[in-house]
Amino acid sequence: MPEAMISFDAASKTYPDGTVAVHPLTMEVHEGEVCVLVGPSGCGKTTTMRMVNRLQEPTTGAVYVNGKDVMTVGLRELRLEIGYVIQQVGLFPHLNVRKNVATVPNLLGWDKRRIDDRVEEMLDLVGLPSAEFGDRYPHQLSGGQRQRVGVARGLAADPPVLLMDEPFGAVDPIARDHLQEQFLALQARVKKTVIIVTHDINEAVRLGDRIAVMRTGGFLEQHAPPAEVLGAPASDFVAEFTGFDRTLKRLAVTPVESGELEPAGPEAADLDLIPAHGSLRDALAVLLDSRQGKVAVGAPGETPEGVLTMEGVHRAIRAASGSA
Ligand SMILES: Nc1ncnc2c1ncn2[C@@H]1O[C@H](COP(=O)(O)OP(=O)(O)OP(=O)(O)O)[C@@H](O)[C@H]1O
């Protein structure tokens, strides 16, 4: 069993004016896992996230980080363990990019050399080389670049836990796609325990190992891997929130399995080739373009594992529904 790095134990939040932002919530996020909180505006996502680093204190119940009740840990110790990328980026406007990224290492009292190296490394990681961007101030950056600096700052002290509140919200679809891709590549390397907030179901499906769908009032409707949420929505709310086209969305998170393939005959050599274990979505895109109505599956230069047809895609989707 993977370890729970963050756990909510019937944690609720009622604001002083009586607003119930989060209904008692019980949920675990495993070490190295990306959990995406998704739901409509005002449903309690930010409040849930802020209970983890104690920017909000739970009204009832408890939140544990790495086995410790956040209410019993020193605030400074807690926050230094948790990187935080906030909803409106929140860079310090009077500090340049380098100094923004160095914020937490400075607080931790790292020596100057180590901080400089780390800042350099983080800016490279998010694709903003310090020679070009390090001396700029936040107002001299585009919205997407500011968000990337926010991510670099959140990661700078190498915290085991990272909280990201709509980290890619302020950018156009192409930049967003690129940032999501960079995030996934980065996460594959650094393997943090991450909570990401978004109200975009497509982003949730793409980034999350598991996604937590919330409804107004801070009710957790479903907490499961993306393919399961899309394939077997737990309630009418989840079905509506994920959209009538949820089966299409699910193609992106369902791999091509050898069980759905037909044997490759001699004709397979002339078909378009798609990689084994790629997504059904990518497979379908090639399939729709193919003149023969089928594609070969395998590695270039090797005997194909088999041939995928429309019927195979159907079978795969039905099989995934049955198992979800
Ligand atoms: N300080 C506060 N005092 C009173 N109510 C608050 C406070 N902060 C948030 N709320 C309310 O709590 C509920 C949940 O807010 P929260 O910010 O957690 O939502 P959210 O899901 O992050 O929304 P969004 O997607 O718009 O950012 C909302 O009804 C909001 O109005």
Ligand SMILES: [Mg+2]
């Ligand atoms: Mg919010």
